[in-house]
Amino acid sequence: MSTEVEAPTTGRPATTAPATPARKRKSPYPYWFYLPAAVIFGVFFVVPTFSSFFFSLTRWDLTTYEFLGLDNYVAFFQESALITGLKNTLIYAVVTCGLKVVLGMLLALLLTSQIIARGFLRSVVFFPVLVSTIGVGLTFPVLMDPSAGLINKSLALIGINGPAWLVDPKFALLSVALVDVWKGVGLATVIFIAGIVSIPREYFEASSVDGASAFQRFWRIILPLSRPAITTVIVLALIGGLRTFDLIWAMTRGGPGFTSDVIASVIYKQYQAGFYGLSTAGNVVLFILVTGIVFPLFHFLTRREVDL
Amino acid sequence: MRTKTHLWLGILGIVLFVIVFLVRFAFILFTAAKTQTEAGELQFSLPTSWALLQNFRDALAARDYMLIIAFINSTILTVVSITILVVLSAMVAYVVQRRQSRWNAVVNFLVLCGLIIPPAVVPTVWVLQSLGLFKTLSGLIFIEVAFGLAFCILLFRAFIATIPRDLDEAAIIDGAGPMRLFFKVIFPLLRSVMVTVIIVQSVVIFNDFANPLYFLPGDENATVQLTVFNFQSQFTTQYNLLFADILLITIPPLLLFLFLNKRIVEGLTAGAVKG
Numbered sequence: 046m047s048t049e050v051e052a053p054t055t056g057r058p059a060t061t062a063p064a065t066p067a068r069k070r071k072s073p074y075p076y077w078f079y080l081p082a083a084v085i086f087g088v089f090f091v092v093p094t095f096s097s098f099f100f101s102l103t104r105w106d107l108t109t110y111e112f113l114g115l116d117n118y119v120a121f122f123q124e125s126a127l128i129t130g131l132k133n134t135l136i137y138a139v140v141t142c143g144l145k146v147v148l149g150m151l152l153a154l155l156l157t158s159q160i161i162a163r164g165f166l167r168s169v170v171f172f173p174v175l176v177s178t179i180g181v182g183l184t185f186p187v188l189m190d191p192s193a194g195l196i197n198k199s200l201a202l203i204g205i206n207g208p209a210w211l212v213d214p215k216f217a218l219l220s221v222a223l224v225d226v227w228k229g230v231g232l233a234t235v236i237f238i239a240g241i242v243s244i245p246r247e248y249f250e251a252s253s254v255d256g257a258s259a260f261q262r263f264w265r266i267i268l269p270l271s272r273p274a275i276t277t278v279i280v281l282a283l284i285g286g287l288r289t290f291d292l293i294w295a296m297t298r299g300g301p302g303f304t305s306d307v308i309a310s311v312i313y314k315q316y317q318a319g320f321y322g323l324s325t326a327g328n329v330v331l332f333i334l335v336t337g338i339v340f341p342l343f344h345f346l347t348r349r350e351v352d353l
Numbered sequence: 354m355r356t357k358t359h360l361w362l363g364i365l366g367i368v369l370f371v372i373v374f375l376v377r378f379a380f381i382l383f384t385a386a387k388t389q390t391e392a393g394e395l396q397f398s399l400p401t402s403w404a405l406l407q408n409f410r411d412a413l414a415a416r417d418y419m420l421i422i423a424f425i426n427s428t429i430l431t432v433v434s435i436t437i438l439v440v441l442s443a444m445v446a447y448v449v450q451r452r453q454s455r456w457n458a459v460v461n462f463l464v465l466c467g468l469i470i471p472p473a474v475v476p477t478v479w480v481l482q483s484l485g486l487f488k489t490l491s492g493l494i495f496i497e498v499a500f501g502l503a504f505c506i507l508l509f510r511a512f513i514a515t516i517p518r519d520l521d522e523a524a525i526i527d528g529a530g531p532m533r534l535f536f537k538v539i540f541p542l543l544r545s546v547m548v549t550v551i552i553v554q555s556v557v558i559f560n561d562f563a564n565p566l567y568f569l570p571g572d573e574n575a576t577v578q579l580t581v582f583n584f585q586s587q588f589t590t591q592y593n594l595l596f597a598d599i600l601l602i603t604i605p606p607l608l609l610f611l612f613l614n615k616r617i618v619e620g621l622t623a624g625a626v627k628g
Contacts, residue, residue: 071531072531073525073530073531075531078535082502085495088480088484088499089477090472093473096473096480161363161364161367169370169374171614175607176606177562177577177578177599178560179560179578180599183585183595183599184380185377187592190395193395194395227373287471291562309471316475321475324474328475328476329473332470336470340469
């Protein structure tokens with residue numbers, strides 16, 4: 046299987062190189078440099094991706110399979126728990142992406158202004174990006190404990206009756222999303238900071254000569270000129286949000302009930318239960334969801350950049 | 354006047370930042386230093402008696418020193434995967450950047466796919482099993498390499514574009530073949546971007562949870578991220594040991610962060626500004 050896929054990628058260069066008679070000398074940049082990477086990428090990424098389309102139509106136990114047609118997909122969309130997973134994935138991706146863009150931009154504006162301890166604060170915001178997601182995912186349930194947890198106790202001090210967070214079916218998914226934002230906003234912030242810092246000084250100088258307000262400076266200069274950074278953050282956050290698994294698994298395992306299941310956790314649960322075909326169908330659904338949202342969005346966002 | 358408001362804003366900012374971002378780490382540290390009964394109360398307070406070292410020892414010794422084995426496994430996984438990743442992705446990035454051909458479109462498309470498409474879990478297990486690599490560390494190494502290639506190629510390509518071609522031509526005139534040209538002339542020049550790639554990827558691979566969970570199940574093969582569940586699955590959670598474990602597995606990224614924070618930020622934002 047693997048050789049079939051790889052043959053066109055690696056076989057042809059050898060024949061094209063001598064086909065240019067004008068220069069007999071071999072190119073100093075040989076195509077076989079692609080070969081080792083192409084083999085690993087082909088065998089462990091391309092082959093599984095392609096075969097997932099086929100195996101999602103079967104019932105299989107990794108050695109034998111039985112062709113079922115679209116039964117797995119029918120089962121997937123008839124099971125209410127699985128549809129919840131699909132809906133939750135979308136909610137989760139949109140909420141985390143939106144919050145990361147807005148909060149990340151606010152933090153970046155704060156951390157590019159003349160503020161004391163700027164370097165220290167930048168580091169503090171960024172640090173959670175580097176620590177173990179699982180570690181974060183196991184710590185926050187303790188902090189979010191409805192009665193004994195630090196968060197609700199602090200809220201009680203200022204007179205707010207905190208929600209039951211992960212225990213409450215209405216809040217469970219949102220709570221995980223908030224932790225995701227806490228962990229990931231640092232990456233959005235440093236990307237925005239890099240974008241803002243790269244804007245030429247003259248724009249700001251000219252705008253202050255013209256007497257622009259801080260808001261106008263943000264709206265007319267910073268926002269349009271850091272669009273590539275915004276594109277990157279949106280795309281990265283959406284991909285991450287749609288594919289999320291670690292945090293959900295560590296914090297709720299999809300519970301209470303199935304109220305915080307996302308597609309990635311459904312895939313894992315079906316895999317554990319031995320429904321390999323169904324699990325793979327979930328993978329294909331996720332594939333379609335991610336590529337269906339991210340590719341067009343990416344094209345749309347980068348096209349707008351050219352117009353600018 | 355202006356500087357005074359800035360000062361107060363700054364102090365307010367610092368206080369808020371500390372509360373939002375650092376309290377969690379203090380909580381982990383305090384709980385990891387408590388006795389089991391005290392930790393079980395889940396309070397944010399200083400431990401009445403510090404038992405941090407004892408808890409570290411207990412966490413390491415749990416389930417026949419699983420955490421130590423996990424640290425060895427994770428280190429091998431991280432070091433070997435990154436070595437392969439660096440060499441292979443630099444080779445690809447180099448040829449893509451230097452040689453214009455119709456393969457460029459293919460490579461670019463595959464890189465984009467590698468960045469966006471979620472890997473298919475069970476078919477990957479199937480491939481690994483057919484190759485006899487399922488539940489082996491080498492299998493997981495191949496997986497980490499395959500999933501990391503796209504990002505590394507992007508970083509290397511952007512950097513190689515800044516190396517003047519004159520250098521290549523001089524080396525070619527001196528009679529260097531493709532191998533010599535790349536490994537003796539170009540590769541050493543990639544040191545700075547290489548450091549970035551190594552740091553970013555080592556954080557990613559060391560913190561990876563999902564791939565070891567899928568492709569390397571079994572206690573004897575555990576990687577560090579899987580050990581945290583040791584203290585949770587029993588009847589009562591041993592919070593002091595759980596947090597001691599979390600603290601231990603946070604130390605490697607913490608060290609990287611303290612010494613190389615700038616590099617990491619550089620790597621992650623590279624290309625983001627230009628789009």
